[in-house]
Amino acid sequence: xxxxxxxxxxxxARQRSLVTPLILLCVLLVISAWHxxxxxxxxxxxxxxxxxxxxxxxxxxxxVIAVAGPAGVDLSVGPVMTFINIVIVxxxxxxxxxxxxxxxxxxxxxxxxxxxxxxxxxACLRVxxxxxxxxxxxxxxxxxTVILPEPGGTAPDWLASWGAASSILSPILYVPVAxxxxxxxxxxxxxxxxxRLMGANxxxxxxxxxxxxxxxIGAHVIAGIFVGIASVMxxxxxxxxxxxxxxxxxxxxxxxxxxxxxxxxxxxxxxxxSVIGAIDIWLISYVLSTFNFGLNASYWVEFxxxxxxxxxxxxxxxxxxxxxxxxxxxxxxxxxxx
Amino acid sequence: MAGAVLIALIAxxxxxxxxxxxxxxxxxxxxxxxxxxxxxxxxxxxxLIGGLDLAIPFVLGAANIGLVRLMxxxxxxxxxxxxxVGLGGLIGAFNGALSNRxxxxxxxxxxxxxxxxxxxxxxxxxxxxxxxxxxxTIEGKIPRWIERFSTxxxxxxxxxxxxxxxxxxxxxxxxxxxxxxxxxxxxxxGNQAAAARVLVSSWWSWTVVFAVSGATAALTGVLLLGYTGxxxxxxxxxxxxxxxxxxxxxxxxxxxxxxxxxxxxLGVLILTVLQTILSGYNLSQAAQEAILGxxxxxxxxxxxxxxxxxxxx
Numbered sequence: 001x002x003x004x005x006x007x008x009x010x011x012x013a014r015q016r017s018l019v020t021p022l023i024l025l026c027v028l029l030v031i032s033a034w035h036x037x038x039x040x041x042x043x044x045x046x047x048x049x050x051x052x053x054x055x056x057x058x059x060x061x062x063x064v065i066a067v068a069g070p071a072g073v074d075l076s077v078g079p080v081m082t083f084i085n086i087v088i089v090x091x092x093x094x095x096x097x098x099x100x101x102x103x104x105x106x107x108x109x110x111x112x113x114x115x116x117x118x119x120x121x122x123a124c125l126r127v128x129x130x131x132x133x134x135x136x137x138x139x140x141x142x143x144x145t146v147i148l149p150e151p152g153g154t155a156p157d158w159l160a161s162w163g164a165a166s167s168i169l170s171p172i173l174y175v176p177v178a179x180x181x182x183x184x185x186x187x188x189x190x191x192x193x194x195x196r197l198m199g200a201n202x203x204x205x206x207x208x209x210x211x212x213x214x215x216x217i218g219a220h221v222i223a224g225i226f227v228g229i230a231s232v233m234x235x236x237x238x239x240x241x242x243x244x245x246x247x248x249x250x251x252x253x254x255x256x257x258x259x260x261x262x263x264x265x266x267x268x269x270x271x272x273x274s275v276i277g278a279i280d281i282w283l284i285s286y287v288l289s290t291f292n293f294g295l296n297a298s299y300w301v302e303f304x305x306x307x308x309x310x311x312x313x314x315x316x317x318x319x320x321x322x323x324x325x326x327x328x329x330x331x332x333x334x335x336x337x338x
Numbered sequence: 339m340a341g342a343v344l345i346a347l348i349a350x351x352x353x354x355x356x357x358x359x360x361x362x363x364x365x366x367x368x369x370x371x372x373x374x375x376x377x378x379x380x381x382x383x384x385x386l387i388g389g390l391d392l393a394i395p396f397v398l399g400a401a402n403i404g405l406v407r408l409m410x411x412x413x414x415x416x417x418x419x420x421x422x423v424g425l426g427g428l429i430g431a432f433n434g435a436l437s438n439r440x441x442x443x444x445x446x447x448x449x450x451x452x453x454x455x456x457x458x459x460x461x462x463x464x465x466x467x468x469x470x471x472x473x474x475t476i477e478g479k480i481p482r483w484i485e486r487f488s489t490x491x492x493x494x495x496x497x498x499x500x501x502x503x504x505x506x507x508x509x510x511x512x513x514x515x516x517x518x519x520x521x522x523x524x525x526x527x528g529n530q531a532a533a534a535r536v537l538v539s540s541w542w543s544w545t546v547v548f549a550v551s552g553a554t555a556a557l558t559g560v561l562l563l564g565y566t567g568x569x570x571x572x573x574x575x576x577x578x579x580x581x582x583x584x585x586x587x588x589x590x591x592x593x594x595x596x597x598x599x600x601x602x603x604l605g606v607l608i609l610t611v612l613q614t615i616l617s618g619y620n621l622s623q624a625a626q627e628a629i630l631g632x633x634x635x636x637x638x639x640x641x642x643x644x645x646x647x648x649x650x651x
Contacts, residue, residue: 071445073445126643127638128638130445135632135638137631138579138630139631142630143624146625264441265441296464299461300457300461301457302453302454303453303461305453305454306450306454309450310436310451310454313443314436316440
């Protein structure tokens with residue numbers, strides 16, 4: 001338990017959750033250097049940035065939900081990104097919106113609205129995050145295909161050019177960096193500390209005077225901002241609208257979150273860990289794509305993602321030092337049991 | 339409650355959809371319900387102890403293509419079924435054991451294990467197969483008796499799969515209500531600490547429950563193979579959410595300790611009737627999925643709300 005560490009070791013103990021994602025990152029970078037050195041050219045890096053940016057931002061978004069806990073796994077993130085992708089590519093041109101600033105604002109508004117709707121249901125009805133986000137996954141995944149049965153449309157020119165990734169010193173890098181700066185500012189705030197307290201133990205938060213409903217909805221507002229930005233980057237990456245491709249972002253983002261060391265019991269998660277975790281996931285598919293698996297490539301990606309998720313859980317379980325007995329006192333999916 | 343919804347839905351279907359009461363429709367509905375029902379056994383048990391098994395669709399798909407590959411490789415069908423159901427059980431046991439050791443994070447554990455298993459099985463199946471796998475589909479000679487087991491044109495008057503489901507309903511309900519193990523699951527789901535005081539081993543219960551879930555998922559994969567006639571890795575995809583929806587709509591709460599398999603059977607029947615009605619209105623698969631999603635939140639709001647923190651102090 002972090003709180004019981006003595007002061008000199010406290011800082012290092014708090015960084016313990018970064019060990020797993022960092023080791024994985026190093027291993028993957030070494031394999032890339034050996035088998036896919038194209039990554040370390042300027043083209044390769046630019047491709048990596050735009051390829052990984054949607055996942056990095058989406059993972060940051062669901063990290064807030066994980067912090068707000070308990071068992072705060074946001075399953076809806078994939079279909080939500082797909083929905084905003086359709087809005088950007090097909091919806092906004094209908095109302096004549098295509099300038100960069102307005103597209104970002106619109107994407108963020110849609111993301112925040114969807115997340116606030118979920119947050120309100122979770123906070124006011126007091127039903128579990130998993131169930132609500134699962135329901136929203138179903139609704140939006142179905143709705144996306146109803147609105148747009150086949151992939152189509154083209155993203156605005158400025159956005160589509162991001163997907164070409166011609167240079168790394170361009171908005172494809174500036175946007176994620178700015179988002180991470182925003183993340184750092186948000187996590188330093190008192191409000192975020194309340195979210196952490198609520199996630200760690202909502203009874204303690206309640207008796208300490210934290211207003212639970214606004215705090216939980218606020219966590220979803222933050223998540224909505226990052227998921228909105230992620231959707232813009234995703235639209236740039238694929239350059240069109242696709243009703244089904246985005247759903248797989250749910251598994252990737254949850255995997256990245258867990259690799260990044262977030263505790264699904266709530267209260268503890270690091271933005272930096274999530275970012276590295278997301279980069280890890282992107283690197284896994286990159287490394288696998290440099291091997292010649294032919295038609296089997298997608299099976300290998302599926303296998304490797306699942307296996308890495310389980311391995312990360314193993315490593316995380318050992319490093320975090322939480323015993324099953326500690327869990328029994330915490331309660332399971334149900335959260336704290338009286 | 340769920341029973342009233344079911345009766346209302348049947349009444350609505352009978353009046354608004356032509357041919358709702360036809361023997362053909364009832365029989366095919368029951369076959370679909372039995373597939374979903376058998377896969378839901380595992381999900382119900384997991385929900386009772388406060389877990390979730392997201393590996394069900396992956397194990398189901400892996401069993402589906404794995405069995406075809408085994409039979410193509412010369413393994414006798416009977417032995418093949420025992421192997422895939424047994425392996426499904428082992429995968430489930432691993433899920434349960436690991437989830438329990440990792441503070442009950444069954445959601446991510448099963449998601450990871452499921453993806454790894456299905457990916458691995460697809461890689462194995464595609465290697466040197468008698469007939470290769472393409473786009474997740476694998477062709478093979480399915481024995482007549484496996485096909486007859488899951489189809490409704492049969493001398494029994496009803497598909498044997500439905501009879502198997504009925505038998506499994508009885509077994510599951512008896513085990514849950516009348517055995518020490520069954521009651522211990524409710525104790526565990528209700529309060530972990532109290533269950534530990536009366537010597538209920540949480541680790542053992544999780545392992546057994548998830549093993550059952552893996553085995554029932556694999557069994558559903560076998561039954562679906564008989565129904566469709568060829569192996570398809572994605573055959574389980576709809577079962578990820580429909581098993582959870584059946585559990586929730588029936589009235590078993592996901593936080594554990596309350597509900598039972600009888601309720602899930604009602605949930606399965608509600609979903610099946612609902613799908614018939616929606617198909618009757620010519621709604622696409624996607625639209626049906628969206629409507630299902632809309633239904634989950636009000637149902638959960640009825641059954642599965644957690645108490646306000648002020649009530650927990």
